Amino acid sequence: MDHAYQLVELTPDRVPDVAALCRVALDLPDDAAEADAIVERLRHPGPLPGSAGERRTTGWVVLAGGSEVVGAVLGSTGFGDVAVGHVDLIAVHPDHRRRGIGRALLAQAESALADLGVGAMALVGNAPVYAWPGVDVRYTAAVCLAEASGYERQDIAWNMTADLTPGSPALAPTTEAEARLAGAGVAVRRAVAADVPGLVEFAAAHFGPGWGAEVSESAGIHYAVRDGEVLGFASWGSSRPSYFGPMGTASAARGLGVGGVLLRRCLRDQHEAGLASAQIGWVGPVPFYSANAGARIERVFFLYRKAV
Known part of the structure; x- marks a missing residue:
């Protein structure tokens, strides 16, 4: 990521900007249409009634020009296993792709979750709070980022x-x-x-x-x-x-x-x-x-x- 961008921690005032980013950065229409609900859901901390464990969250954004949110990542510690960190969402504006933003966001999420004590990372839905079971195979850039960043494919899931x-x-x-x-x-x-x-x-x-x-x-x-x-x-x-x-x-x-x-x-x-x-x-x-x-x-x- 070059010096034209700034990586900063997500603050509550920028959450609406992350939702706006996702409306254009989530390439699949069904996801883009629910961007606001997805971001709101993934920002939900734990515990929840009936759940075991507590979900701690982290969020980071990349700014262009000092204020425009052009990239975002949301992560959390596992409900079922607090030693596993989850990348719940990663999004980069189409006009700012192939500039290292996705890799920088992923690395930052890994570092922040490691500081919370996780020993492993997962690109897997952190049920009961999740937007996708994993990485949709049609998000080719996300698949490439995961495999270039050392993630190993463990399983396959599907929706109907x-x-x-x-x-x-x-x-x-x-x-x-x-x-x-x-x-x-x-x-x-x-x-x-x-x-x-x-x-x-x-x-x-x-x-x-x-x-x-x-x-x-x-x-x-x-x-x-x-x-x-x-x-x-x-x-x-x-x-x-x-x-x-x-x-x-x-x-x-x-x-x-x-x-x-x-x-x-x-x-x-x-x-x-x-x-x-x-x-x-x-x-x-x-x-x-x-x-x-x-x-x-x-x-x-x-x-x-x-x-x-």
């Missing part, structure tokens, strides 16, 4: 996309399925504020504290209950407005069709919120989402790590 336009399988009615569940004593409900602590507890107990924390931050939750016992839940809008998940069902509910109903109820919420599609993040059961929402694998991510 659910079409939310009228007539799509994701918006298929759930009325008949809910009636069948009611016949088996299962009620399906939209969560209200008073329901959330119990659902956070259920998610944390059955699927881990990270899921509990994501549920606590969700924009919407639907759940199934029988005889006062929660059988499953589905949520959306925790990581990003367009993201669905997490969702999970207790073993006692599997095979009843609870999951498909909860999934489509959430996707209907996202449609009503004005979204034309939803991202099912960090997917495990691909056949389930394909069968119940017509979802397809679309976004693929490389997950990188290195020692520091």
